[in-house]
Amino acid sequence: MAVIGFIGLGNMGLPMASNLVKAGHEVLGFDNEPEVLMKSGESGIITCAEAKDAAEEAEIIITMLPNGQIVHAVLDTIIPVMKKGSLLIDCSTIDVESAKSLHSRAQSAEILSIDSPVSGGITGAAAGTLTFMIGGSNDAQKKAEPILDIMGGRQVPCGDGGSGQAAKICNNMLLATTMIGVGEAFSLGKKLGLEQQALYDVMSTSSGYCWSINAYCPVPGVGPESPADNDYKPGFASSLMIKDVTLAQQAAAETGQATPMGHNALELYKEFLADEPDDLDFSGIITWLENRDRG
Secondary structure (H helix, E strand, C coil): CCEEEEECCCCCHHHHHHHHHHCCCEEEEECCCHHHHHHHHHCCCEECCCHHHHHCCCCEEEECCCCHHHHHHHHHHHHHHCCCCCEEEECCCCCHHHHHHHHHHHHHCCCEEEECCEECHHHHHHHCCEEEEEEECHHHHHHHHHHHHHHEEEEEEEECCCHHHHHHHHHHHHHHHHHHHHHHHHHHHHHCCCCHHHHHHHHCCCCCCCHHHHCCCCCCCCCCCCHHHHCCCCCCEHHHHHHHHHHHHHHHHHHCCCCHHHHHHHHHHHHHHHHCCCCCEHHHHHHHHHCCCCC
């Protein structure tokens, strides 16, 4: 059993860390929110007053933080106290350049590292079924494998440092565009007098087949259970989708790659979030599309 430091115990981090505790690992946890720390202690996590306290005794450090700037602020604190040969696993979703910088900083300190953003949301974090998209050396990935196995159902090696983040933002840019397309198709079908179930039966078994229809249909009562059946409570919040597609657009600008669908998807999600009183699941954009004029 390993001693694991876990920094960032929010909606995703806490269930991930709790699964490590259930598997028998000693988990030293830190979050800058006192209420979150209190809740973490109730889950069997040994809470720490500072991030460095969770890092200096650990063999493995896992971070799950909001953005690259915060990740590097935490690294300023923990890298000086981490043991040589220890492993840093960053499960945050951050920009690719920040992820590459993380690897460079870890290598300079003789620390193994992977960037390993996740897919699967809060439900997957609680169930231990997350998918990890991994960038980093083979040695680091091999050391991380048994720990990631506890928190997730699948690990996908993507290449060198930063590749995990690159895969995550490309995937979520595609997801944003497909969910909008699915919402438009169902909205049009409804106005044409089609039963939503009938349209689902066609699209889910024809060339329109995709995850946004078959696994996460945005129409209540149609297809497998999804946030649509719970008043579009996240799930995966629209604000998080905006964050990820913004990172994708930043990467597109840096590389000179045209992504017109991704650009338009980002603008539509921004409009949707601005018009909604709550931060609904990203699939809830169908309700906004249904009420839009053609313009």
